[in-house]
Amino acid sequence: GAGVSQSPSNKVTEKGKDVELRCDPISGHTALYWYRQSLGQGLEFLIYFQGNSAPDKSGLPSDRFSAERTGGSVSTLTIQRTQQEDSAVYLCASSPAGVTDTQYFGPGTRLTVL
Amino acid sequence: AQSVSQHNHHVILSEAASLELGCNYSYGGTVNLFWYVQYPGQHLQLLLKYFSGDPLVKGIKGFEAEFIKSKFSFNLRKPSVQWSDTAEYFCAVNAAVSTGRRALTFGSGTRLQVQP
Numbered sequence: 001g002a003g004v005s006q007s008p009s010n011k012v013t014e015k016g017k018d019v020e021l022r023c024d025p026i027s028g029h030t031a032l033y034w035y036r037q038s039l040g041q042g043l044e045f046l047i048y049f050q051g052n053s054a055p056d057k058s059g060l061p062s063d064r065f066s067a068e069r070t071g072g073s074v075s076t077l078t079i080q081r082t083q084q085e086d087s088a089v090y091l092c093a094s095s096p097a098g099v100t101d102t103q104y105f106g107p108g109t110r111l112t113v114l
Numbered sequence: 115a116q117s118v119s120q121h122n123h124h125v126i127l128s129e130a131a132s133l134e135l136g137c138n139y140s141y142g143g144t145v146n147l148f149w150y151v152q153y154p155g156q157h158l159q160l161l162l163k164y165f166s167g168d169p170l171v172k173g174i175k176g177f178e179a180e181f182i183k184s185k186f187s188f189n190l191r192k193p194s195v196q197w198s199d200t201a202e203y204f205c206a207v208n209a210a211v212s213t214g215r216r217a218l219t220f221g222s223g224t225r226l227q228v229q230p
């Protein structure tokens with residue numbers, strides 16, 4: 001079946017602009033995660049959605065970052081007033097609801113802030 | 115707080131050599147353990163995982179890992195590497211209970227380069 005998809009695959013923006021990154025999880029997966037991968041910081045957790053529960057936002061680096069998940073499926077990560085340090089690959093993962101379930105990753109969105 | 119340490123940052127091997135990549139974790143509870151691989155230009159893929167039971171776990175492409183609880187370790191092994199194993203390898207951990215941290219905590223990664 002289809003895996004996790006993300007769009008766009010690449011995004012170049014100017015400092016100070018807002019960006020939106022999209023994630024389509026695997027159908028039927030109730031858990032959705034956002035991570036980012038950068039040279040200096042490695043792979044870092046950003047935010048986690050599980051069903052209708054309140055999201056775990058503990059990984060968001062600043063209040064410029066927000067995410068929503070509509071209808072328990074598609075998720076959008078928004079970065080406001082982008083900074084150069086936001087340049088990274090943003091990864092989305094989804095999994096079924098069980099505690100032993102594997103997270104399946106999408107191809108990522110490479111964000112470059114000029 | 116959870117943390118994962120991968121001590122080897124860059125490993126260069128010749129084909130047919132044996133591989134062992136170290137992974138140690140810190141967490142005050144029961145954990146699930148994972149090794150993910152990222153081939154050049156591709157996305158993260160699961161190599162193998164440990165949840166419970168036999169501490170020696172076998173994954174895809176001939177990889178295996180051993181969970182040693184007393185050492186908080188989950189080292190990845192392969193008896194004979196191939197050029198196609200050139201990739202970056204990430205060890206990761208999350209809580210094994212629904213009330214614990216579900217997000218993965220990753221190690222910094224090990225870049226493996228296999229020379230033909």
